[in-house]
Amino acid sequence: MRRILAITGGVGGAKLALGLARHLAPDEVLFAVNTGDDFEHLGLEIAPDLDTLTYTLAGLANPELGWGRADETWNFMETLAALGGETWFRLGDRDLALHVARTRLLAAGVSRTDATDRISRALGIEHRIVPMSDDPVRTLVHTPDGTLAFQHYFVRERCAPTVTGFTFDGIADARPNPAILAWLETATGIVICPSNPFVSVDPLLNLPGLRAALAACPAPVVAVSPIVGGQAIKGPTAKMMQELRVPATAAAVAAHYGDLLDGFVLDRQDAALDGALRPATIVAQTVMLTLADRMALAETVLDFVDALR
């Protein structure tokens, strides 16, 4: 039996996570999700990466938008706009209910982990999704013109500002989710999904003790490159790398994760790097346009993990 820890952020990572969920039983995989993107907005506790994975695994994700729900209406937002409210972060009528439900649970003293479990179950998800920590961590984006909260950078400013670095506010006091540490005791593989290394995966890796726990775990660590032919499939990863004066290449992503990696999955477009990197590499089709693509890449990654054990 496999015991996979899958580390993921939002859209790109959630695609592979869906593929993994189709191959693995609920007791064979734990999804550990970045919460550095979380923020309070309109009085609501919003957790974009948890929500994207939740909607993806529940079969509710909006494929056109890449966020939110497929069966969405926008009457709340339209009316809030008419009333002069903040509308830069778009919340659909159904999506809003999830944020209100989470906010009420947290206000009642329920942990983020338990709130995530309850929401997952209510949406019929059998696999377990856990926030990286029950403690608040907030990703701050540094730019030449000042520091921005992540969603202000990502959504409100549409990633336009030049990035000079990141801070994960609160991380020194944040404990890794105990469910993640417990899972590592019996893990057979660790998969870093093709999410943004800097803002989706680094918050997890910077939680006190978590990187060391991953390194100490005998299971192999395999990352899937989010960079394909010098481009990010989705989001600002390549732009960030250029601004951080790192080559926007799969090789630079592998180097970023460093000695944590035992294996690295390259896209076919980057096949020239195969064998030239420190960790073991394989080449696969990492661009996942269809469910079949997601399942095929998941199978390839799982076989790679097994081969590295």
Add this chain to the structure above:
Amino acid sequence: MRRILAITGGVGGAKLALGLARHLAPDEVLFAVNTGDDFEHLGLEIAPDLDTLTYTLAGLANPELGWGRADETWNFMETLAALGGETWFRLGDRDLALHVARTRLLAAGVSRTDATDRISRALGIEHRIVPMSDDPVRTLVHTPDGTLAFQHYFVRERCAPTVTGFTFDGIADARPNPAILAWLETATGIVICPSNPFVSVDPLLNLPGLRAALAACPAPVVAVSPIVGGQAIKGPTAKMMQELRVPATAAAVAAHYGDLLDGFVLDRQDAALDGALRPATIVAQTVMLTLADRMALAETVLDFVDALR
């Protein structure tokens, strides 16, 4: 020029208020609204009577439900139900935006009066609606089985519990809205709309100094009976009166307001009482099914007020 202070609660009062707004220019009437029904729900500041009048004057009220908006959808509530959230107080997708907008304004330190003004203006309302106070007052309903917050009694329990009395929590420390006191300095008439005397009008009358200010104002005070032929047009007024061992009659409503009243408007069904009550009385059609009914009653009331000056 007329200067009318119109005191109102929810649905019944709002019908006459709409009639008054059609006859009077924005500088001829101030609508003073009960806020004892207000409550916090799902983290939102909800003001049912303010909202009913706001939607009514904006032409957005739902005529079938008697609350909320006409152009409403329910995807938020449906999804919240699926997530196990509280659904006894139904919030439409568009209605929700008003509550979020108000909650954000109050959280930012804006007063209830200013928040109400901003929302009114955003919805195109030219007449001024003010909460009875900027301070919190909460109507508590006493029953043989304990005390209920008003909306728990009214909506969640559908007025089923027997009422033994009311408390207006916080009222001793609540100041009447200064806009109401200022309006009284030049008022030519005070109209108590056909709202529930106990839970819609009494909270205003019990604000420290407000009843005395109304009595001291030289303008006549006229109430429209919310009881017609021993029945309330809408809501639990008659049921409450029976439970409070008060006859469920228009005469008992007039007696309840006591020496505050200079005039009282009876329905045709109660014409037998004409001339038998302490204040001056007139008989009119007080059941307002159409906009024409509302405008006709408003005109009758305004003429009555003028005659009493």
